[in-house]
Amino acid sequence: MTETDAATARPSPRLVVRTEPVDELAPLIPRADPRHPLLWMRRGEGIVGLGETLRIETSGADRVEDAAAIWTELSSDADVDDRVGLPGTGLVAFGAFAFADESASTSVLVVPELVLGRRDGRAWVTRIALADPDASDAADAAASDLLAIPEPAPRRRIPRVTFEPGAVTPGQYEEAVAEAVRRIDGGELAKVVLARELVGELHEEDGLRATIGRLAEDYPDTWVFAVDGLIGASPETLVRVDHGTVSARVLAGTSARGAGEASDRERATALTESAKDRAEHALAVASAVKRLEPHTARLDASPEPFTLQLPNLWHLATDLKGTLGDGSTALDLVRAVHPTAAVAGTPRRVALPVLAELEGFDRGRYAGPVGWVDGHGDGEWAIALRCAQVEPDGTVRAYAGCGIVHDSVPADELAETVMKFRPIVEAFGG
Ligand SMILES: C=C(O[C@@H]1C=C(C(=O)O)C=C[C@H]1O)C(=O)O
Numbered sequence: 001m002t003e004t005d006a007a008t009a010r011p012s013p014r015l016v017v018r019t020e021p022v023d024e025l026a027p028l029i030p031r032a033d034p035r036h037p038l039l040w041m042r043r044g045e046g047i048v049g050l051g052e053t054l055r056i057e058t059s060g061a062d063r064v065e066d067a068a069a070i071w072t073e074l075s076s077d078a079d080v081d082d083r084v085g086l087p088g089t090g091l092v093a094f095g096a097f098a099f100a101d102e103s104a105s106t107s108v109l110v111v112p113e114l115v116l117g118r119r120d121g122r123a124w125v126t127r128i129a130l131a132d133p134d135a136s137d138a139a140d141a142a143a144s145d146l147l148a149i150p151e152p153a154p155r156r157r158i159p160r161v162t163f164e165p166g167a168v169t170p171g172q173y174e175e176a177v178a179e180a181v182r183r184i185d186g187g188e189l190a191k192v193v194l195a196r197e198l199v200g201e202l203h204e205e206d207g208l209r210a211t212i213g214r215l216a217e218d219y220p221d222t223w224v225f226a227v228d229g230l231i232g233a234s235p236e237t238l239v240r241v242d243h244g245t246v247s248a249r250v251l252a253g254t255s256a257r258g259a260g261e262a263s264d265r266e267r268a269t270a271l272t273e274s275a276k277d278r279a280e281h282a283l284a285v286a287s288a289v290k291r292l293e294p295h296t297a298r299l300d301a302s303p304e305p306f307t308l309q310l311p312n313l314w315h316l317a318t319d320l321k322g323t324l325g326d327g328s329t330a331l332d333l334v335r336a337v338h339p340t341a342a343v344a345g346t347p348r349r350v351a352l353p354v355l356a357e358l359e360g361f362d363r364g365r366y367a368g369p370v371g372w373v374d375g376h377g378d379g380e381w382a383i384a385l386r387c388a389q390v391e392p393d394g395t396v397r398a399y400a401g402c403g404i405v406h407d408s409v410p411a412d413e414l415a416e417t418v419m420k421f422r423p424i425v426e427a428f429g430g
Pocket residue numbers: 193195236251252253254315342343385386399400401402403404420
């Protein structure tokens with residue numbers, strides 16, 4: 001993979017971008033890079049990135065703001081010939097940001113050399129190159145075939161990773177939940193989200209394509225993503241910006257699926273009627289609305305939460321939809337809404353230090369924003385949930401957490417993390 005560095009380069013490099021329609025690319029996943037997959041997909045449509053033209057790395061409290069500023073500059077200087085004009089065509093970067101300001105993990109925007117995309121039944125290929133300062137015709141630089149469109153690879157078995165609890169044992173997790181409930185009852189805060197991690201070793205370094213394929217097959221209605229080793233299938237849309245419209249899906253409140261049809265429906269009904277889950281959900285919706293509202297001319301929320309059915313569980317969900325009021329880009333809104341109450345707690349300024357203290361590990365990019373942004377500032381971002389970070393040495397860290405409120409029961413929350421781990425653990429053969 002090409003190692004380049006935009007964050008430190010001044011003046012910023014100029015990108016030459018060309019998008020052209022192609023007949024068909026389905027299925028996309030077998031064309032992804034098996035070792036360093038870059039992918040964003042839902043219901044068979046999305047984008048796959050190959051190669052790396054440029055990488056923007058940021059960290060600290062201003063990680064999103066700094067990346068957004070570099071991206072705006074790169075985009076405004078880019079020479080773009082987009083013959084398709086759909087969300088995800090033209091210049092794009094895949095991104096993943098650390099959850100916490102203090103995280104040791106870097107945040108990244110990766111600009112691939114080649115993007116393969118499908119949307120609304122149309123397919124395209126985008127080539128992104130650094131302009132050659134000596135070339136007389138910039139478009140020629142992008143047209144020269146640096147990377148060929150890969151043929152779909154044959155299917156292979158998913159890699160086998162055995163997961164064990166990481167820094168925090170299940171017992172310690174239950175203790176942390178109990179302590180959180182004590183603090184909530186003491187009036188310190190209303191909600192805090194506590195997660196735990198599982199750690200394993202990946203030995204088949206080219207097996208990630210099979211893992212992603214399994215996530216997409218089993219969880220087709222989620223956002224399946226792979227960005228710089230962060231792999232997962234998230235049901236929660238942090239924010240989408242598309243030609244002046246804004247949307248988000250807030251999730252909070254979870255129940256197991258029932259064994260038979262009748263018991264399954266009962267679980268969903270019980271979830272919509274549960275005062276605990278509704279209260280937890282209302283906090284998450286209020287925080288998303290509060291942070292999006294200043295940027296929107298209009299913002300509507302579904303009047304009542306609905307139940308979102310996933311193969312492993314039910315969630316209470318609220319969709320937000322609106323129109324932008326201030327020309328914000330997707331990254332501006334990511335900065336405005338992250339971290340939401342769904343993954344941090346309420347009030348946020350109290351919940352964040354409590355979470356850091358009680359959780360006992362660095363979340364890295366878990367529960368951070370993951371998605372893509374284009375040259376117009378449009379993009380789709382999810383909250384990185386039901387995911388794992390694969391380190392270059394093969395260490396795999398998977399994460400799952402739960403919103404803790406005053407009537408949370410430690411054993412139930414531990415059981416909920418097990419349900420939430422299921423997609424990623426199974427996609428690694430567990
Ligand atoms: C924190 C996670 O999920 C979040 C917490 C939820 C809950 O507590 O009910 C539901 C969906 C997500 O917003 C996770 O999956 O790790």
